[in-house]
Amino acid sequence: MLSTEKYTGRDIKTILAERGLDGDGELWQKRLEKISTGDVEKALSEPAGTYGVEKLLALVSPAAENYLEEMAQLSHQLTIQRFGRTIRLYAPLYLSNYCTNSCRYCGFNRENKFERTRLTIQQAVREGDIIAFEGFRDILLVSSEDKKFVTIDYLAELARNLRDKFSFISIEVYPIRSAEYAKLFEAGIEGVTLYQETYNRQAYAYYHPSGPKSSYENRLDAPDRIAAAGMREIGLGVLLGLTDWRVETLALAEHAHYLIKRYWQSHVSFSFPRLRPAYEVAGSQFEHLLSDKNLVQMITALRLCFADAGLVLSTRERAQLRDHLVNLGITKLSAGSKTNPGGYSGHSGAIEQFEVDDNRSPAQVATMIKEAGLEPVWKDWDITFVKD
Ligand code: SF4
Numbered sequence: 001m002l003s004t005e006k007y008t009g010r011d012i013k014t015i016l017a018e019r020g021l022d023g024d025g026e027l028w029q030k031r032l033e034k035i036s037t038g039d040v041e042k043a044l045s046e047p048a049g050t051y052g053v054e055k056l057l058a059l060v061s062p063a064a065e066n067y068l069e070e071m072a073q074l075s076h077q078l079t080i081q082r083f084g085r086t087i088r089l090y091a092p093l094y095l096s097n098y099c100t101n102s103c104r105y106c107g108f109n110r111e112n113k114f115e116r117t118r119l120t121i122q123q124a125v126r127e128g129d130i131i132a133f134e135g136f137r138d139i140l141l142v143s144s145e146d147k148k149f150v151t152i153d154y155l156a157e158l159a160r161n162l163r164d165k166f167s168f169i170s171i172e173v174y175p176i177r178s179a180e181y182a183k184l185f186e187a188g189i190e191g192v193t194l195y196q197e198t199y200n201r202q203a204y205a206y207y208h209p210s211g212p213k214s215s216y217e218n219r220l221d222a223p224d225r226i227a228a229a230g231m232r233e234i235g236l237g238v239l240l241g242l243t244d245w246r247v248e249t250l251a252l253a254e255h256a257h258y259l260i261k262r263y264w265q266s267h268v269s270f271s272f273p274r275l276r277p278a279y280e281v282a283g284s285q286f287e288h289l290l291s292d293k294n295l296v297q298m299i300t301a302l303r304l305c306f307a308d309a310g311l312v313l314s315t316r317e318r319a320q321l322r323d324h325l326v327n328l329g330i331t332k333l334s335a336g337s338k339t340n341p342g343g344y345s346g347h348s349g350a351i352e353q354f355e356v357d358d359n360r361s362p363a364q365v366a367t368m369i370k371e372a373g374l375e376p377v378w379k380d381w382d383i384t385f386v387k388d
Pocket residue numbers: 099100101102103106107108109110143144145213
């Protein structure tokens with residue numbers, strides 16, 4: 001396990017506070033309004049794929065909306081240079097929808113009354129078998145904060161049961177200690193996705209009123225712990241719709257830049273979860289939902305600042321938009337997703353976390369990728385590459 005102690009620089013909490021990116025970003029909002037076309041052109045003339053906060057500020061500004069075509073072309077070219085003409089495919093496996101938190105945007109909120117479901121290891125392995133049968137070799141284990149049932153030992157045992165079938169196993173669960181991440185790494189889990197949801201402290205407190213997730217700082221520190229445990233991939237993201245996406249993108253990028261500088265052995269990726277209607281959650285209640293145009297702007301702006309970052313898009317988005325985005329910088333797509341525990345075997349009527357919009361089968365998504373001139377990749381990594 002790598003120690004975080006040898007790094008002497010400022011931590012991410014300090015960096016965000018100094019930059020004024022852990023609040024509503026009022027100063028940044030004013031600066032965004034003042035960005036000129038000249039500023040955008042200067043940002044576009046800088047080497048593609050390098051990060052600077054001033055450059056990103058220009059690329060996510062309202063003024064840059066008139067340069068989306070140019071940003072899309074540069075993003076496409078850079079992605080092909082770095083990743084080839086490929087798109088990785090993965091599937092999420094939901095393990096439980098019991099939750100001790102009350103996130104206002106989520107159908108699994110502990111206040112919601114519905115029959116909850118948990119998968120035993122055996123049931124989860126059965127779901128994994130179906131996912132493997134569909135062709136996937138990359139699986140994401142997802143759970144609500146159900147620490148009593150989805151324990152570290154549960155996740156480790158499940159990973160040991162799945163690793164013969166999958167070449168890459170990652171998790172999207174509640175934040176844990178570094179030693180616990182290390183234990184999961186030993187069991188074969190090599191990636192962790194953990195969205196901060198929002199970097200705005202006031203908004204964070206509002207949307208996470210109770211439960212362990214109400215600690216902003218425990219969540220913010222977690223990617224350091226993930227990297228310190230030696231995980232190969234760290235997935236970052238914000239929930240798009242909670243606050244202003246432009247300021248959130250600046251904070252997200254600062255976080256990624258901080259991690260990349262400190263933990264060279266971990267690969268950072270970004271996801272773009274736009275809020276979706278869910279059980280007892282109407283989409284209309286979010287005033288900051290961003291348009292398709294702004295989603296394209298965010299994706300291409302991040303690509304033009306982070307040449308090697310994975311850019312991940314889920315089935316939250318509709319098919320037509322996903323077809324378009326595969327050629328604009330995205331490197332990884334989920335397909336055929338079920339967002340309820342037991343959803344693949346069809347034996348569960350469990351509530352899903354959010355409504356899936358792209359309901360195509362994995363084979364149909366793979367066909368779409370080929371028709372877009374790209375190659376669907378079910379497996380691009382094998383643990384044997386790094387073992388004797
Ligand atoms: S977002 Fe996660 S932690 Fe929050 S209520 Fe939903 S499942 Fe629980």
